[in-house]
Amino acid sequence: MGTDIHPDGTSVPSAHARPDGRPDVEARRRRTFAVISHPDAGKSTLTEALALHAEVISAAGAVHGKGGRKGVTSDWMDMERERGISVTSAVLQFSYRDHVINLLDTPGHGDFSEDTYRVLAAVDAAVMLLDAARGLEPQTLKLFDVCRARGVPVLTFVNKWDRPGRDPLELVDEVEQRIGLRPMPITWPVGIAGDFHGLVERADGSMRRFTRAAHGASKAAEEILDPDRAAAEEGVDWERATEELELLGEIGADFDPEPFHAGTATPVMFGAALSNIGVARLLDALVDLAPPPTPRPSATGDRRPIDSPFSGLVFKVQASMDKSHRDRVAFVRICSGRFERGMVLTHDATGRPFATKYAQAMFGRDRSTIEEAYPGDIVGLVNATALRPGDTLWAEKPVTFPTIPSFAPEHFSVARVADASKTKQFRKGIEQLDSEGVIQVLSSDLRGDQAPVLAAVGPLQFEVVSARLSDEFSAPIKLERLDYTLARRTDAAGAEKLRGSVGIEVLTRRTDGELLALFPHKWRLQAVVQNQPGLTLEPLIAEGNVT
Template sequence: MSEVLAEPARVPAEARRRRTFAVISHPDAGKSTLTEALALYAEVIDTAGAVHGKAGRRGVTSDWMEMERKRGISITSAVLQFAYRDCVINLLDTPGHGDFSEDTYRVLAAVDAAVMLLDAAKGLEPQTLKLFDVCRSRGIPVLTFVNKWDRPGREALELLDEVEQTIGLRPMPITWPLGIAGELRGLVEVATGEFTRFSRTAGGATRAEAEAVPEAEIAAAEPEFWAAAQDELALLQEIGAGFDEKDFLSGSATPVLFGAALTGVGVRRLLDALVDLAPSPEPRDDADGNPRPLEAPTSGLVFKVQAGMDRAHRDRMAFVRICSGRFERGMVLTHAATGRPFATKYAQAVFGQQRTTVEEAFPGDIVGLVNAGALRPGDTLYSTDPVHFPAIPSFAPEHFAVVRGADSGAFKQFRRGIEQLDSEGVIQVLVSDLRGDQAPVLAAVGPLQFEVVTSRLESEFRAPVTLEHLGYTIARRTDAAGAELLKGQSEVEVLTRRADGVLLAVFSNKWRMETVRRKFEDLVLEPLPAGSVR
């Protein structure tokens, strides 16, 4: 129907069809498995792999880096775009490990909703709390999926109470498990009381069949579980736990669904909930706080830059969230940071590591722009009506190391690799007058980032390196006057961030920082955004 609409009306009509969301969780909650299962039940892939890192197992579509496949964790965010029902789904899989919080933070700048994945046995965990705080600060509505209900775990009501008491979100169950964790018999639709039973497949590799079972039949087959579920549902109704769209969109309540991603239980119901409940794109505030209308000329936010996705071409891709207007492949956009034109001849729709050429895109869509050497995370692109969207801040690093090329004959490759990883935002690269460009300082939120850097430098650039870890644990922004004051102070160093020229004063610990602060009353020390939870 949208194809016959006049052009001014087409953009908001297409935007209403978009659902752009991220899956967030603590490590090992099953996030990448759920991501793959969602694609499986949308029928855009035929079989799914599982993230276990065991020999003979296939890696998930969203985990494409060699290090991800070996370790069985997601290190970078990935995009899966596909159609479901009458909607276009832009699903962003995020790293669960706290060391890669900064990458997840960037992804959350590009989405309209999030699925918070909870392990039925563990409930809310530190990294989940951290990511939810980001969602709350950005006003992102959150759906909750309680995963692994096919394994032993906690009671459903206990998990709901933890969500409400810990993060202040009122749970609104959409489905309810029949059977305790580890003895799942199926799911009850809270609004209607309808019961669905699932047939399992080997390892969840193919879609499980869902069967609607009459109430009398399931009540006779599972009398104890059915009676317990009816009591729990009655309690939920009594306390007013029914779905309220206004509370969901305002961020004060969360729809809750139960299931098991690995065996496919409840996955299609989650997809339907995302289509029916999650918001479509809305006007996005620019850097001055003014909403940019969806039908305004084309604009987009670069939230991620990634190289090495295609080993055959070794190109570099910028992931852009379309914020307004109709994007057309080949159009020339303006790079807001430099004012220079940026051609979009090589525009891709992305599905994990796979790519297809995209001819047009609308608000909410994620477009991959190839050979995007000039772009960095947080950059804005626009067509005719200038706009700057708010920058994506860098986190406060907590780990520091000097990196040096181990092979003097590969110094050019070393420098090129460091520059690329810096521009991608894989790690913060700092320079020091004491060491020079040949020995930059890497600053990380978590130590696993160093592993990614050394692995990629060696595998992609043939530049093996050595790391010398430094004893700094805290960083603060300072100015030129502060840099002068700090010269010669022990357990203190001033470094320049290559990405933006910001001066960072780094200290061995907070007590040393406070001692120096008391010594120099005029010293400027400003906090940076917080890093991962420790």
Template sequence: MSAASTTGQIADPVREAHRRRTFAVISHPDAGKSTLTEALALHAKVISEAGAVHGKGGRRGVVSDWLEMERTRGISITSAALQFEYDDCVINLLDTPGHSDFSEDTYRVLSAVDSAVMLLDAAKGLEPQTLKLFDVCRHRGIPVITFINKWDRPGREALELCDEVQERIGLRPMPLTWPVGESGRFHGVLERSSGEFVGYERTTHGATIAAENRLPPDEAQAEVGEDWDRAVEEAELLSASGGDFDAEAFYAATATPVLFGSAVRNFGIGQLLQQLVALAPRPEPRADVRGEPRELDAPFSAFVFKVQTGMDPSHRDRVAFARVCSGAFERGMVVTHAATGKPFGTKYAQHVFGQQRDTLDLAYPGDVVGLVNATALRVGDTLYTGKPAVEFPGIPSFAPEHFAVVSTTDPGRSKQFRRGIEQLSQEGVVQVLRSEKRGESAPVLAAVGPMQFEVAMHRMENEFRAPVRMERLSYSVVRVLGDDSQRSMADSRRSEVLDRDDGTPLVLFANEHEMRTMQRLHPELELRPVVGDDS
């Protein structure tokens, strides 16, 4: 049963919001993010046995990875929203794609959370995608808790990893636990707040909760000897160098609490879950497009941060994920769709746990509502009740770097082809660009990473039964055409003008040199960076 729908009676939205902890799990690929997601659910006792990617070592596949491509490749391509109760709190945990090709989906998820858990691989430390995600969190002011994972395997020294976080991303590390034993020889952790040793007992394939064994310092020294002495010495060094916890710095997103463990072994997960409950920020009033905060106890409002189709292969339905911002959501209520001003029914509202679903009757600020068969909703849309109208800022699109013309290989499936392309665009799987010159039968797909094309082809063939061919284009630079009357000037042998599905005219160039040449030939040409582009 959904944690948000236990009584069927509406409670105080402010009080319920204070019980919510809504966060994303983000990391570089292969850092163990989906495994951590399930380990947290295991410790909250909402599942009885954890899985792992590919079901290695006799374990099942993770419940938050459900697409065939995810199971085959062992990576998360989509985001999954999990909700469960723990210690009188409601946890809304959003798992995200780890692969950089799907960073746009991760960005959308980060617009819907109040904090994030960042995983670092003990052997690899900060990797390129990790750095990018930290930058997004910092830009949005999202507090980050760092979990250094895979301490049961050989890796780098703990102090070295903390120094890297400080030096490369400017976040001051504040370890809450400290490893006892070097990576690969993990006895447990020193809990800095209590000074106690927390040891772990191994379980078969890490499929069940690892039992904890707590010892006071003197008994810990007798148990693990030099490794305990070293951990105590390093913890004292941390205190002397400003590594103690500072709540103000954490909420200001200038420092990060750090914990150590192993998700696949379920070591240190309990401490992470407890710290999330204790430290993660609660939902707060969210600013609308006018910059005015929407108070938590105002009438219901929410914004759509993700649209996903095919989560239930037997029904081929479409789910819009909406983050509740204010008031109480009641299943069946009629809300206003801000983009159209039209009423929108919410009869089919669900709490989504991977592929598992429950009917959701009530939800509060911080919760994620899955609206089924919401064909009218797009990413960034606002829903609300009451007056005056409210609209939250949209979610910006990233500047695509890869482009391909797509067409169907079966003319008899043209109707399915058009429907599939439209749906992929609405979900944000790819951006769809069109022009009169290319026609409706040959739209251009634009992506941040090439793997998005693989997902698009897979879904077109398997979900919409419309086999396609793709022809990669040589463009790599895109700009917004600021003045549509300059279209003929910008559309030349050096460039091409296409319209995004939202009506934005984009100019595509092969490279930066070609763009600069165009600007030199036509200095009056108005070209702007794509929203979300850092260039």
């Protein structure tokens, strides 16, 4: 048995596994999900509130540390705490109601979509967080497309109902009209957005009325009212809520698990994460309604049974989470079988053995050693220098899970070390960030290793690279922006024809050796395609139309 991290910082015996646990039985106790949203919808705040209600932290933080509160647990990087944004995903694993929760907080900013995309390859469900005033926003739509492509069921949580916002019927209608998910509200607000009285539980008609704690750092006290008392005390607000619920009943918006698990319908809940209102109900819904781990398809289309020998997918690599050790952690989603610390696995990409002496459960930056884990769990393997995102690990019976495609970069800069005496540290840092997938690193014979080209989905990635090279490797850099906006995959023949073309550059992607042709804009690309129709120029494909 391993250990968990108690709210007071001490280690306690783990409830994550039982003696002689069977993978299929233990998998039914797992819930592995991500929270996705547009920036500023309250994603990290919700993540923190969920941990608070599971009683694995003693006080919730705030994204900007307002009111004397600390920063959120999942935002552990200095840059995240300073700027109040999530720039990397984080894993919070904890026990709740005899279940093991693997909660993955994702970057909200669109510039870090690639990290979120990797996370969605490792989960069984997602919570789609909507701002009560803004509803569905561009980044939310993109991430939902990825969920749809991967068949990930989505539960919708309408956040910030304690602030002015839109009509609840309008919001649920928008979900159905814009993304084609049939809404199935489980709770419903009493009082308009900004004048929030409580929540109606559709299953029994009762109302939960909340009293907020100061700054939302602790749980909101709640009182349960039966329908008669709610009608007497809430008056016109209760009447409006019940009328809206009757309308929902007439259009068949009752909960049905089959379309939810099939990805064609979404349970809808309302609340306010910052005030910790409706969060406990959301956590219960995830345990009761979200699917447990199921057999995962391999690259050949076959599904790996849960009780097969161990297999796992590496979906994230992160270095320097512990500044005192400067180690590197590979995050592995267990797909089948029982994991035991110390077992020797096969690294599918190389065919070489991989030892698992240092295996840990993750809680933001904090860690605890585990002895065993089961399908659905996220395990951190320390000092896993050979592993990269998208790799498969297996025992006994070979399997290869689908790789995680890279996004098409749209921003390019040449990186040079600011101090020539730090060249060695610079090269080491670039290799590290490339292997983590923080940024795509391209190289060419013309520029050499002294000046790699960094390719990013969004410009904030360059800021992360600059900050990490400076902080972790003592190698500040200078960036020179390049006037390219498109990348296309080509081959050796295409590269030969394109070299020397005005406004086009051919580079090698360091990670996999692929050749990429960079273009300044789509018109230049169109001209090349028209003039040389036989040329190989393939888009970099990612699921869900997110490139």
